[in-house]
Amino acid sequence: MLILLPPSEGKTPAPSGPAVDWSSLGFPDLNPCRAKVLDALGTVSAHEDALALLGVGASLRDDVERNTRLHGEPAAPAHSIYSGVLYDALGYRTLTPAQRRKADEAVVVISALWGALRFSDSVPAYRLSMGAALPDVGRLAPFWKAHLAGALGAAAQGHLLVDCRSSTYAAAWAPPPEQTVAVNVFTETGGVRKVVSHFAKHTRGELARHLLVRRGKAPVSPSDLLKAAREKWDTELVAGTARKPHALNIILPG
Template sequence: MLVLLPPSEGKTAPPTGGPTLDLGALSAPTLNPWRERVLDALAEASRRPDALEVLGVGAGLADEVARNTGLRTAATAPARRVYSGVLYAAAGLDRLTPAQRARATAAVRIVSGLWGVVTPEDLIPAYRLSMSTTLDGVGALASGWKHHLGPVLEADAADGVIVDCRSAPYAAAWRPAPASPWVAVRVVREHEGRRTVVSHHAKHTRGLLVRHLITRRPRPPRDADALAGAAAELVGTALTSTPRPDDATVPRVLAVELGAPPRSGARQLSLVVS
């Protein structure tokens, strides 16, 4: 099983005094030459007067953009702690037993505009960079990484199912081979008999699925049908603990549906929420 995640926009900066960035210690060392180029291009872009415009962020993130200029000497922490957005809060990769943490390290890959791909245990600093960005010297990040991620992720995928929880900009950086058991996870809301794609609970629900796949006791699913069966174990799960998990108004997972195999691309696994 290979679980593909996007990074979170929300990041927790590691405390000062910790280990600084060591590219040589990151997983997938064959990516380091391109990581070096992106690091340098990001630092240069973040020093520009129009840095916020180049990186596509608002004035409220100016401090995070300024932090990009010193990433090589910045304090680091495991990626599972640095990425702290909605999906990661629900996945709880920082709240695992040692055995579960080893399973997450083997199965979970975080696709990043800066690092290409990292495991939850890779030591990284907090940064600000989206995969949809274009940087001088490297071009569009998704296109650039597409030439480097294939060999790494194809080796990681081996012959297991690929559980794709990435958003569109990050999915553009690598597409599995057509014959791969590739399943894209989407979340839809059901209300009064109608279904619509949702964003509010989508990240949280994907995070719940990731945690379930990592922490459940049976062997990891190896194909799409087994994945759907594992996901179906979430039916009835509350999407939040407030005001109370047993409150009828709390959104829950209602159903799990696996689409038919397409001629090309990913098979769809839909998590239906109330």
């Protein structure tokens, strides 16, 4: 089982420590692409219109300024750099050592800067969205889509892929639909369903945690995943097609 996560918008900078060691990162075939994006990000972030070019507000000026020196910024494991609703619900720090090892093996974060990261990969905090465009790189989702298939295809072989990404990050890689289950979250009141956003992040984080801490074997099929999710939620499984992944719908009370 692999659990695909989006990054968090906010990052928690490492207080100290060595800079990123490129040779230690997972999916090393992506390093030339990572270097290209990082250099382009540094150039844009040094521009006088950097905030507008990156589509962020004035409150994030310090984050954007940090982008200009990422080669030397302290790095820390991805699970401690990424923060926010989903990652708080996953609660890596409260996992047992065995559960942390499982998370380090199972979780893959799809990143606008790094392409894809293992949970234990050490990187600096940065500010970049998959919806951004950079000079000599272009729109990041199409850029990474051209490179992630090869890098992640081998890692995905033989695994059920539990896709907890948002649509922005799902656009960067379309894994094999027959072995992928996209996780959706709805509320239901009086038989009427509504898609939720904030609670979707929280619930996807809770699902990831549940899959990491529950006893027994990890799910190896969509039906196994449905059984595991039903241990905590009202859920349904919508079968996929040759071009569309399966969907696990989690229904929360309205």
